[in-house]
Amino acid sequence: MNLDFTDDELHRYSRHILLKEVGAVGQARLRAARVLVVGAGGLGSPLALYLAAAGVGTLGLVDHDVLELSNLQRQVAHTTARIGQAKVDSAAEALRALNPEVRLELHPRRMDAAAARELIPRYDVVCDGTDNFPTRFLLGDACHLLGRPLVSAAVLRFEGQLSLYQGHLGAPHPCHRCLHPEPPPPGLIPSCSEAGVMGAVVGVMGTLQATEVLKHIMGIGEGMSGRLLLWDALDARFRMVRLRRDPGCALCGENATIRDLSAHERAA
Numbered sequence: 001m002n003l004d005f006t007d008d009e010l011h012r013y014s015r016h017i018l019l020k021e022v023g024a025v026g027q028a029r030l031r032a033a034r035v036l037v038v039g040a041g042g043l044g045s046p047l048a049l050y051l052a053a054a055g056v057g058t059l060g061l062v063d064h065d066v067l068e069l070s071n072l073q074r075q076v077a078h079t080t081a082r083i084g085q086a087k088v089d090s091a092a093e094a095l096r097a098l099n100p101e102v103r104l105e106l107h108p109r110r111m112d113a114a115a116a117r118e119l120i121p122r123y124d125v126v127c128d129g130t131d132n133f134p135t136r137f138l139l140g141d142a143c144h145l146l147g148r149p150l151v152s153a154a155v156l157r158f159e160g161q162l163s164l165y166q167g168h169l170g171a172p173h174p175c176h177r178c179l180h181p182e183p184p185p186p187g188l189i190p191s192c193s194e195a196g197v198m199g200a201v202v203g204v205m206g207t208l209q210a211t212e213v214l215k216h217i218m219g220i221g222e223g224m225s226g227r228l229l230l231w232d233a234l235d236a237r238f239r240m241v242r243l244r245r246d247p248g249c250a251l252c253g254e255n256a257t258i259r260d261l262s263a264h265e266r267a268a
Contacts, residue, residue, distance in 0.1 A: 001028050009101070013055050026218040027055060033217045036060040036119060038111050038139060039129030040087040042197070043153050045077035046206035047129055047213075052095045054214055058103045059095065060123055063087040064110040074199030111135050113261040116142035125213055128152040129206065131192060133183040138264045140176030144168050144251055145260065149216060151224075152176065153209040156189070158198055158233040160205035163243065164212055164224035167252040173225050174245040175252040201233045 003024050005013075009031075016022045016030075033056050037048050040063040051059055065087050067078050075087075082090040088106045095104060109115055111130070116138060120126055126148050128139050136152070143150040149166040167175030208229070215221045230239045251258045 001025065001032070003028050009055070012099075012101075016054065021220045022218060026220065029218050030055045030214065031057045033125070034058040034060070034123045035125045035127065035213060035217075036062065036123035037127045037129055038062045038135070039131065040075075040077065040091040041065070041071060041129065041131065042074040042192075042199070042202035043131075043155065043206040043209060044127075044129035045075045045091065046203050047127055047153075047210045048091060048095060049077055049098060050207060050210035051213060052099045052102045054210075055099070056102065056214075056217070058105060058123075060105040060107060060119065061088045061091055062107040062109065062111050062115065062119065063091075064108060074197065074202045076203065111138065113138065113142070113264040116261065116264075117146070120146045120148050123148065125216060126150050127209060127213060129209070133189075134264075134267065137176070137180075137183050138261070140165060141251060141258060141264065142261060144175045145258075149225075150176065151209055151212050151216065153205045155197055155202045155205050156192060157195055158201055160201055160208075160231045160233075162205060162208050162212065162224065162229040162231075163227065164216065166225050167245065167249075171245055174243045175249060177251040177258075178246040178249050179228065179243055181246075181250065198233060201231075204231070204233075 013027050016027055035056050037044050040061050067083050067085050067087055067090050069083055077091045077094040086108050088108045092104050092106055120142055126143050130136055144167050147168045151164050153162045165176045166173050212224050226243050228241045228243050247253050
């Protein structure tokens with residue numbers, strides 16, 4: 001591991017390096033890490049900003065969308081002047097201004113099965129910042145099958161949740177289908193565009209997501225695998241629940257039936 005830092009790096013990351021749990025070794029691990037952020041919106045904005053600020057060496061950004069005025073209530077990596085730009089380009093502008101040392105790999109495309117196969121193996125950690133169930137289930141399945149940890153957050157209205165899925169490591173780690181075996185029927189759970197969402201709630205969850213990614217890379221603290229964090233902003237209440245590996249899970253169970261991404265290709 002390369003522990004040589006420039007004077008600028010030592011100055012920029014000095015508050016990290018002062019932490020005994022981080023130090024030079026932890027900062028070097030961050031610099032060597034490759035993280036894929038899927039979604040450059042409400043969750044992806046604070047997530048990517050804090051990962052870049054922390055000195056994660058390479059950040060991949062996946063998003064096929066363009067910036068709209070209604071995004072700016074919560075998608076804080078973007079600005080009014082960049083409305084109409086591709087979100088990955090707009091986010092890249094903010095990230096480069098914050099930390100020009102971070103290497104950015106931009107993927108202005110939809111995250112489908114082909115993209116998952118191509119992109120996920122290139123990175124050490126994958127972050128789910130998406131806002132729809134088909135993509136969430138695709139990422140959960142693909143990360144399990146391709147052997148990558150998935151840090152996932154979700155928000156609706158005033159509530160958020162967070163977990164780390166690494167069922168590919170085997171017991172006792174659950175996968176995302178141990179919590180949600182199947183996507184909900186269309187229309188059962190409204191989207192943020194239908195039900196609304198408080199922007200600051202998204203910011204908190206994206207920042208918590210970034211914290212878990214940094215901890216995972218550095219190997220510090222207690223990880224979120226096997227645990228689900230729930231936050232109700234209106235009640236100002238956090239709750240942690242235990243997630244157990246399901247022996248009958250279709251993805252990670254003893255007689256798993258999901259062995260590839262073909263179902264996601266048929267659904268596309």
